[in-house]
Amino acid sequence: MPIPRPAPQAARVIAHVDMDCFYVQVEQRKKPELRGLPTAVVQYNAWKGGGLIAVGYEARKFGVKRSMRGDEAKEVCPDIQLIQVPVARGKADLKSYRDAGSEVVSILSAKGRCERASIDEVYLDLTDAAESMLSETPPEMLESIEKEALKSHVLGLTDDGKENEENVRRWLCQDDADHEDKLLACGAIIVSQLRIQVLEETQFTCSAGIAHNKMLAKLASAMHKPAQQTVVPTSCVKDLLASLPVKKMKQLGGKLGSSLQSDLGVQTVGDLLQFSVEKLQERYGTNTGSWLWNIARGISGEEVESRLLPKSHGCGKTFPGPQALKSIASVEHWLNQLCEELSERIQYDLDQNKRIAHTLTLHAGAFMYNEKESQRKFPSKSCQLRYGIAKMQEDAKKLFDSGLRDFVCPHNNRWGITSLSVSASKILDIPSGTCSISSFFQGKDCHSLSSSGSIGFNHDQSLPSPSGNKICTTPMYDMLQLRPSCEKICDGHDTSKQNKTLDGRGTSLKKRKGKEPGSILRYFQGCDFSAKQVFDGSSQMNSESYVDLDATKHQRRHLLCGDNDNDRIHEEQTMPTRTAWHLNVEDIDPSVIDELPLEIQREVRGWLHPPKRVQAAKHCSQITQYFLPAKKS
Ligand code: DCP
Ligand code: CA
Ligand code: CA
Numbered sequence: 001m002p003i004p005r006p007a008p009q010a011a012r013v014i015a016h017v018d019m020d021c022f023y024v025q026v027e028q029r030k031k032p033e034l035r036g037l038p039t040a041v042v043q044y045n046a047w048k049g050g051g052l053i054a055v056g057y058e059a060r061k062f063g064v065k066r067s068m069r070g071d072e073a074k075e076v077c078p079d080i081q082l083i084q085v086p087v088a089r090g091k092a093d094l095k096s097y098r099d100a101g102s103e104v105v106s107i108l109s110a111k112g113r114c115e116r117a118s119i120d121e122v123y124l125d126l127t128d129a130a131e132s133m134l135s136e137t138p139p140e141m142l143e144s145i146e147k148e149a150l151k152s153h154v155l156g157l158t159d160d161g162k163e164n165e166e167n168v169r170r171w172l173c174q175d176d177a178d179h180e181d182k183l184l185a186c187g188a189i190i191v192s193q194l195r196i197q198v199l200e201e202t203q204f205t206c207s208a209g210i211a212h213n214k215m216l217a218k219l220a221s222a223m224h225k226p227a228q229q230t231v232v233p234t235s236c237v238k239d240l241l242a243s244l245p246v247k248k249m250k251q252l253g254g255k256l257g258s259s260l261q262s263d264l265g266v267q268t269v270g271d272l273l274q275f276s277v278e279k280l281q282e283r284y285g286t287n288t289g290s291w292l293w294n295i296a297r298g299i300s301g302e303e304v305e306s307r308l309l310p311k312s313h314g315c316g317k318t319f320p321g322p323q324a325l326k327s328i329a330s331v332e333h334w335l336n337q338l339c340e341e342l343s344e345r346i347q348y349d350l351d352q353n354k355r356i357a358h359t360l361t362l363h364a365g366a367f368m369y370n371e372k373e374s375q376r377k378f379p380s381k382s383c384q385l386r387y388g389i390a391k392m393q394e395d396a397k398k399l400f401d402s403g404l405r406d407f408v409c410p411h412n413n414r415w416g417i418t419s420l421s422v423s424a425s426k427i428l429d430i431p432s433g434t435c436s437i438s439s440f441f442q443g444k445d446c447h448s449l450s451s452s453g454s455i456g457f458n459h460d461q462s463l464p465s466p467s468g469n470k471i472c473t474t475p476m477y478d479m480l481q482l483r484p485s486c487e488k489i490c491d492g493h494d495t496s497k498q499n500k501t502l503d504g505r506g507t508s509l510k511k512r513k514g515k516e517p518g519s520i521l522r523y524f525q526g527c528d529f530s531a532k533q534v535f536d537g538s539s540q541m542n543s544e545s546y547v548d549l550d551a552t553k554h555q556r557r558h559l560l561c562g563d564n565d566n567d568r569i570h571e572e573q574t575m576p577t578r579t580a581w582h583l584n585v586e587d588i589d590p591s592v593i594d595e596l597p598l599e600i601q602r603e604v605r606g607w608l609h610p611p612k613r614v615q616a617a618k619h620c621s622q623i624t625q626y627f628l629p630a631k632k633s
Helices: 022-030 070-076 095-108 127-136 161-173 179-202 214-221 234-242 255-264 269-274 277-284 286-296 328-353 389-407 437-441 486-491 495-503 520-526 531-535 598-608
Strands: 014-019 039-042 052-055 081-084 113-118 121-125 206-211 229-231 313-318 355-368 381-384 415-429
Touching (some): 014 095, 052 070, 121 214, 161 179, 277 286, 313 328, 313 355, 328 389, 328 415, 355 389, 389 415
Antiparallel strands (some): 355 381
């Protein structure tokens, strides 16, 4: 549910930066001979030439779209260069794209608070930088203003081509403007400098929106692409929203937007202005009603979070059409592959960033044979995450078994799996002030940690730290003030206590005081995740803000064919407790959604309803000409 937040007292300068055709640019940097050519990145899946996941702007001119298969793209653009996404473990390997995104983040984060919002986009709070610029060297005092800044699209200014740069210069430098507009002008100059720096250091172009809040900045960044920036002065917000279809607005892409259209007859965000806050609250509840009232006026107090790293990690694979998995063995095979990758990534995160993931979630897309239009979906399942490939694989299988138990019906247990994904969320920092992981672990129960500080997997090994000392474990959760240590989590006898430990919101922490702390390795390794402990989810989140995955709408594919004699569920599986499992939507990082299989992306996007592009790109700007020399004539 959207949460209304009051607008801040003082004006802020917020930028949203989104990379242009990101995966294509990454591939073009690897192979510069592709620059200037119509190019698209395709999933390695060879069915009808693979699915397009990123389309370069040259190819878009021919009508190539992301929804197409490679073969269709070739029909509309015979010269298109189709680049296969890198593959590892039989699935797409997005590491090079993630790393490229991190390069950009490290540049953008230098100027202000930076929130990595997806694999290729960030929000920046540039208020302080803009205020400093305004007080020290306001635009009218600058000797020259970057061409890139002059090429900004300032909403409300007539975009009359030839005169435009001069109009923008006047707007940026207007002495008699109000403080808010002056700050935006500084923001526009700062963002243009950052975009040039990104281009020079990474060879990537990006587009940006500059406004007084995140919502407007996000809308604006998509208005002029590629390699352009758009500024939203307050005076233009009303007109912008008056023509903005509700479905284009963040969080209105799904049911809420449909209800506004059908129940209130609202077509654009501006149409909401006619309703009082009481009326909106009466219809949609206090929070959503207030939020709607606010967004109709362009008000959003949502802060830019300081977060350079993703909130979660996810990896998945789809099995479309005849590739659907029909046996437990094939599911296990792919879960093993996915868990290997996920385990590698969370281990890397721990080594590099000193962050620990706490929740493992399994999603699957599934269908039942002989059930054409069933609305039933495979329930997503979560458990506490244990480090180590084998343990993660074991837990993922248990989660799958549990989901399958809920999914199949007694009279029909012939199923097919069309997508699988595993994700690690609730990733928390090891407390600051701990100079190294090894010192963090010092002095407690000794268990194995690698010298890099990573958590080892062999319970019997105690490896020396770089200093030669044995590295030890510590009551991580006590120190993190998160939850009681593992004795409670693992004992599995006292359900009420266990419920509290699984709450994940620290409600039962005080009860740990004075107790001998458990070791982190016992938490990660020693916990015996019996079916009950892993699957008894009765304690899990019960507040309104948690979404029941089981209840969310899901589109299932029914494209399967082939022999299904082996499609029997192993009856010897332990029957898990049938409780509803919940996952906090806030824990899902938009930055990993793009990495999930399309089916799952659709489902997750259904809850989050990210805004879509407001306006298609029209023309290139100076910054895109950067690569023209390499373009083939
Ligand atoms: N992506 C994906 N599957 C999707 C959507 C996106 O794999 N359904 C990947 C490929 C994109 C990258 O994420 O390159 C960023 O997605 P964007 O939606 O930002 O699209 P692009 O950056 O490709 O294009 P644009 O210039 O329109 O932002
Ligand atoms: Ca993008
Ligand atoms: Ca994006």
